[in-house]
Amino acid sequence: MSDAAPQDAAPEASLWERFAAGDAEARGQLIERYLPLCRMIAASIYGKRVADDAEFADYMQYATLGLIEAVENFDWKRGVQFNTFATYRIQGAIRNNIANFSERREQIGLVVRLKKERLESIKLAAEAQPARRGKSTGLVRDMAEVAVIWALSYLLEGSGMLAPRAEPHYVEQFYDSLELRQLRDRLVGLVDALPDQERRVVKYHYFQNLEFTEIAKIFGVTKGRISQIHKRALVLLREAHAIAGGLDLRL
Amino acid sequence: MDPISQVNPVLDALRKQLAENIERLRKAGKLGGAGRAEQPRGAAEGLESVLRRRLSPLDRRSAEGLAAATRTFVEAVLVAEFGQGLVSDPAFGDMLADLSASLREDAEMREQLDRMLAAL
Numbered sequence: 001m002s003d004a005a006p007q008d009a010a011p012e013a014s015l016w017e018r019f020a021a022g023d024a025e026a027r028g029q030l031i032e033r034y035l036p037l038c039r040m041i042a043a044s045i046y047g048k049r050v051a052d053d054a055e056f057a058d059y060m061q062y063a064t065l066g067l068i069e070a071v072e073n074f075d076w077k078r079g080v081q082f083n084t085f086a087t088y089r090i091q092g093a094i095r096n097n098i099a100n101f102s103e104r105r106e107q108i109g110l111v112v113r114l115k116k117e118r119l120e121s122i123k124l125a126a127e128a129q130p131a132r133r134g135k136s137t138g139l140v141r142d143m144a145e146v147a148v149i150w151a152l153s154y155l156l157e158g159s160g161m162l163a164p165r166a167e168p169h170y171v172e173q174f175y176d177s178l179e180l181r182q183l184r185d186r187l188v189g190l191v192d193a194l195p196d197q198e199r200r201v202v203k204y205h206y207f208q209n210l211e212f213t214e215i216a217k218i219f220g221v222t223k224g225r226i227s228q229i230h231k232r233a234l235v236l237l238r239e240a241h242a243i244a245g246g247l248d249l250r251l
Numbered sequence: 252m253d254p255i256s257q258v259n260p261v262l263d264a265l266r267k268q269l270a271e272n273i274e275r276l277r278k279a280g281k282l283g284g285a286g287r288a289e290q291p292r293g294a295a296e297g298l299e300s301v302l303r304r305r306l307s308p309l310d311r312r313s314a315e316g317l318a319a320a321t322r323t324f325v326e327a328v329l330v331a332e333f334g335q336g337l338v339s340d341p342a343f344g345d346m347l348a349d350l351s352a353s354l355r356e357d358a359e360m361r362e363q364l365d366r367m368l369a370a371l
Contacts, residue, residue: 119360139363143324144331146360148329148332179339190276193272194269232262240273
């Protein structure tokens with residue numbers, strides 16, 4: 001089912017009821033509903049950081065993991081506001097993980113890991129493309145497809161910093177230049193046009209900085225399956241850009 | 252990986268959904284009807300022709316030459332896809348450097364790139 005705004009699709013109480021009954025789709029919708037809260041808390045703590053050990057991407061990742069844990073542990077029948085319950089969980093998840101961050105600096109950074117799994121995912125992107133460019137053949141066409149899909153991934157990378165959010169004070173100029181910025185904004189806008197599954201994977205991965213393994217847990221599927229959906233999402237995003245090409249996005 | 256064939260009915264269904272969603276966004280006012288210059292997609296000169304012309308002066312026998320050729324390849328592809336306007340963007344150089352370097356860091360991709368560059 002396609003819906004650009006799934007968080008508004010159902011009343012919250014019914015989502016909790018469905019989740020309690022084991023509905024995985026309701027779980028995903030609950031998590032998505034509170035992603036803006038996550039971003040706000042991550043931004044707030046990031047804005048008050050005293051060291052630059054970790055990047056904003058790390059704060060967002062820990063915040064989202066805290067949110068997932070909060071959703072899984074919340075008892076909606078007690079009448080407590082989920083916002084209140086989740087805020088403490090999210091703050092705790094960020095602070096606990098960031099506190100340990102310097103101990104794990106020798107490990108590969110999150111950004112590097114995300115990039116690596118993206119590249120693995122798109123390696124066969126060319127196979128997903130229809131033969132629409134008869135003039136370019138064989139390996140050249142395949143490699144060109146990979147280069148374009150890889151560029152789309154690059155442009156989406158870090159877009160979580162620029163996505164609509166509650167606290168704009170920490171916004172940084174990701175691209176000071178107009179052309180790339182406009183292209184990136186168009187792509188971010190077109191993410192909402194993707195089919196439901198592909199849109200959710202892109203948002204979790206690029207806007208919330210979740211690794212494929214973490215998204216796989218939310219979806220209840222394997223990491224390999226998420227990798228496939230990610231690849232297909234970028235292929236479709238390219239097609240969406242071609243369909244809507246030349247149009248302004250008013251975001 | 253699941254190779255998606257050109258006649259994959261799942262992908263066809265997703266493409267249909269994509270087109271419907273774009274139309275929905277357009278009707279919701281998220282997409283303007285005009286404003287940006289048409290993208291020079293599919294330029295008169297074919298991509299392979301552009302690549303041969305641009306790569307011919309480059310010495311592709313050394314690692315440095317192959318890295319420079321990869322960057323030229325990525326630049327030509329992205330300009331063909333997204334438009335000539337990218338070239339005047341000061342951030343485009345950094346983007347090219349990052350994309351081409353990361354592609355060459357992967358052994359499998361590097362091997363395919365080198366094979367393609369040798370054939371051009």
